[in-house]
Amino acid sequence: MQALVTDLGFDVLFKGTNFTRLLGGMWVTLKISLISVALSIVLGILLGVVMTFKNPVTKAICRVYLEIVRIMPQLVLLFIVYYGSARLIGLKFEPEFAAVIVFTFWGTAEMGDLVRGALQSIPKHQYESAYSLGLNRSQTYFSIVIPQTIRRLLPLSINLVTRMIKTTPLIVMIEVVEATKVARQIIDANRVASPNAAFGLFFVIFVLYFAVCWPISLLASHLEKKWSN
Incomplete structure (x- = not known):
């Protein structure tokens, strides 16, 4: 058994503080992911609402x-923000801060598109029915539109969270000491x-x-599955 552990390279985990260091690197990855996701x-959400506006300027932007x-x-975005910021604006961001900027920039766009799709998927006749029942615009949104939007949006947004976590290891390329580093x-x-x-x-990182x-x-x-029924 001991020979198998050595042959597969697991023995190095039990040397000194190696496993603790690996967990610390994983925490750096999760910390950047969680901040970016939040x-x-x-x-x-704000972007998604703006994307439903019919103003041609906002739509184009x-x-x-x-x-x-x-x-x-x-x-490429990581390189632009981390290495290019010093040349463009005379500031050199800390690696973790640059990573948060890039993943927030990416995540906001993806989340905004999900919110836009969820809002626009609500049939127009539901608005008309609500108004015919005497509900005003705010009541229609809070009682009918927002609950349905959340149900359609939540599974998709959770999948976005996993995508962001799995993509975060790219930060190793801008000198962030995360799990793979x-x-x-x-x-x-x-x-x-x-x-x-x-x-x-x-293999441990995979686990x-x-x-x-x-x-x-x-x-x-x-x-x-629960909300599709």
Whole structure:
């Protein structure tokens, strides 16, 4: 058993503080993800409402914003914000702050489009029926539109959360010491003593991501099935 653990590279986890460091790197990833998700939800809801306006100027601005986010890879955005900010505005952001900016920029666009779709999916006759019953605009929104929008939006927004968490490891490219960066440091430090460390460490990272994302995906699937009936 001991030989198998060594052959697969798991032995390096029990050396010194390696496992604690790996968990610390995972926490950095989750912290950036959670902050970005929280900001994206708030800003995305506001953006989604704005995207339903019929003003041609706001529609054009929102369309350009969405196309930039959809076309530009997140890694390129990270490089632009982290390395380009010093040249463009004379400021050099901390790596974690730059990561939050980029993932919030991306998440807000995605969330805004989800909100727009959910709002526009409410049939017009429901508005007309509410007005015919004597409800004013605010009552119609709070009693009819918003509850239905939340039911349609929540499973999709939860899936967006998992996508953001899984994409966050890109921050290693701008010097953020997250889980994969810590793994590389441990591998380099134990290259002679534990030559198979890469498999063990990255398998543990896979398990950690799975433990975080799988319950979220299950929740999204459960809500989607429950509310589709």
